[in-house]
Amino acid sequence: MTLLAFLLRVIRLDFQPLWWDEGYSVYFAKMSIPAMVEATSLDIHPPFYYALLHWWISLMGASPVALRLFSVFVGVLTVPLLYAFARALLGREVATLAALLLALSPFHVYYSQEVRMYGLVTLLGLASTHFLVLLVLEAEGEARQFHLCRLVVGYVLFAALALYTQYYAVFILLAHLVISVTFWRTSRRFIKLREAHFSRIWALPLAAMALYLPWVVYAGMRLAAYIEGKKAIEQYQPLSLPYFVARYLVAFGMGHLPPQREWALWVGGSILALLALAGLWRMRSRTVALVVVIAYLIVPLSGGFVVNLLYPFHPRYFERILLLALPPYLLFLALGIQTFVYWQGRSLCKKTGVLILVAGLSALSLFYFYTVPRYPEDDYRPLAELVSRLSGPEDVLLCVYPWQVGYFQSYCPRECPSPSPVASSEWGEELQSQLEAFLEGGRKIWFPAFQARGAILENRVEKYLLERAYPVLNKWFGTTRLLLFAPPVEAAYQPTKVRFGEFLELEGYAVGDERVESGHGVVRVKLQWRKLKDSESEFRVRLRLVDVNDRTWAQRDSGPAGDNYPFQKWEPEEENSDPHGLLVPAGVPPGRYELRLSVYSVDEEKSLEAFDGVPPEPSLEYTLGAVEVLVPKEPPGIRALPIEEELRANLGGRALLLGYALPDGP
Structure with a gap:
């Protein structure tokens, strides 16, 4: 079963993209331990998990697969631990079935x-509960004192570590307190233990909480302020008790399904919940198991519901918050399956049938997990791949959100520029000074502008850079626009009068780069436009870098002001400056090229005629000047080249054919 659990947890380990919370995990884990402790005191989770992940990264690296292997390792360890826990309470058969259910559990x-x-x-909550159960079940005797001491130390250690991992772990300790006090007051075995050295087992959860007290003192007020702010911003409404419980029971049984398969989630989850209720009925005669398992399940769910009333928070997949209550649910489910099998006599057919049903429901949920991306709009892998191919060694990668920093630290830790968080989460002098320092240093700025939360700060940053720099790239990736800006440059202004059709006139221009390196170089152009009259068509500007054979080596299509102020919004006779940056890609041979300008209608897919009043006849492009492309001082990597099919063919020891790309055609 442990092997089965491992196989199910490593299948398609790199399929799902990282999402926001995983990005936060990488962001915190890449910090030094002191910085991590400080940062997590301002966050919604304590630091122990991030500290373990920090050490894991130092051994295994920060790629998505390496990061997820740590979670796989933790998840697989939980399976044999659940077996040991269930065997101590309910015997080998139920323990085997419970471990199998956990191995198959989609959730x-x-x-x-x-x-x-x-x-x-x-895992930590289950380990601490297991130690508590062993203490409850241990017989009294002087020869057992050392063993009891180990159990006490093990319990306090795992319980305290659970608290330092997730704040909701406090509900597990409250469940332990309920269990301990219940047996201390009612069980003869506990009466004997009360007279021994380890009598006050009910005090053990308090001992674990005492170890947690320093963190509460250090981070408690910050956490309260964070939660109040989050509540005010997100404004979720509390869930009703029936719906809250139903959501968790369904998730415990079936995990998550895509919205279009919500009906299957409720049908399958309801079937499994009924079996779990049968297990609860079957457990009524086993006092120790009943008290332990009910408290282990009900107290965390009750605590979670109270939090839901006070600080409602239920985004998509919110049930993950109480994954720690899954083990007791699976014990009820295992006992319920056993009850069904034994009802009116044992039946191999019934046992096989119910196991096939459970496995089938699990397979249905896992099929969608392995094949349907959970957060496709926030998949930064293609975005990070583009940045890693086109960025230079001196470029800046500016991130508004910490999870964006974590994404790039995982997807391209060496290939991408080191991500730089914004100096402030609010627009002001501090952030302006940061941007100005980047531009004065002559550094290109990559800016993944997330658009799903109003993009207020992102829009201010973009506006500021448009006024001072040259927009090079504006490309959508799901909910994020990837922007690239080149720093300002001194350039001689060339007045001119070039009409593009009946609608636009180029009043002048300035080309800031007549010599650029291929790979990371940018040709910076500033155009001065005047609108002649209105048009129903949408016009875009095209810049091309062409050789003597009219072959295009670099091209940029964009509306004015980085697509932020289209010509349609201009008034007749309005004049505006329009900066553009044309990135010269890797692989462009050194030599002289012409820089050509055209304007075309998006609707008609037709270029406007450009005429400067000088014969010959008007053409579809206007030549702005010549640009010399140089061999880069630091050759870009192979990934920067536009290679579709990689070969690496040795041509007689004199050259290496890296690969090729073919144009589209019949």
């Missing part, structure tokens, strides 16, 4: 592949 598989702390707190 657990999901979070055994996610770079978050939910799997770890589940």
